[in-house]
Amino acid sequence: MKVISFAKVRDTIKDLVQKANFELQDDVLNVIKEMEKKEESPAGKEVIKQILDNAKIAKKDKLGLCQDTGLAVFFVEIGEDVELQKDDGLKSLRDAITEGTRAGYEEGYLRKSVVEDPIRRKNTGDNTPAYIHWELVPGDVFKVTFIAKGGGAENMSAVRMFAPAAGQQGIEDFVVETADKGGSNPCPPIVVGVGVGGNFEYSALLAKKALLRRPLGSHNSDPFYADMEKRLLERINNLGIGPQGMGGRITALAVHVEAFPCHIASMPAAVNIQCHSHRVLSFEM
């Protein structure tokens, strides 16, 4: 049986949150470079060039890619055959992830972006709590995926409960309308995660998972949803918002759609917007 040490999880997360905030991964860089070639507006092209220059500097000097280093969001897949080892005074896996987040944000001089109460707004001072989604899976898998989720992009996200009669067209119009409403606020070119189906809360989770469960720019394995992704990307890029809202062809880097069974009377849909600073990183033990 695989044994997972809490201390090892904590230490790995401390490094992971820093690396994710300092370095855009190859899949993201490749899509941005591809989009630089396609951008027609000089201002838009210049913005994409600056995004790429910024990524080089951040990696070289170990600086945050953006001042908003985000909420620390984790998706944890734990195999049913994994044994958890409480060591180094850590009483739970949640504690290990929290401590790793706290230490990583502190060591990397990453901005602390969490308030302890949504109305009274006092900063927690260490970028915790971490936002953790747990998934129990078969076997001895232990995989953690991190996304740094900035406020500007998260604020432009939306959930809507459709009647089934709204159909595919209703969902697609909603995705494009959400991207259009966001305008320059989510720091385009954006990544658009779409969750279709499930129920109210499940659709939002699907939309977030759509941002991080596969390499940027890859397509859904179901050709129906792969076609939807291509069509939506085309429509969003025809909005003319452009990089950082300066006008241009490239408003989005990618659209990823994930679907799930739902109730016969409903058709939920959620759109989770992510900015060009798409900081996602995983590890497995």
Ligand code: SF4
């Ligand atoms: S939306 Fe993204 S790029 Fe814009 S400020 Fe927030 S984290 Fe930074």
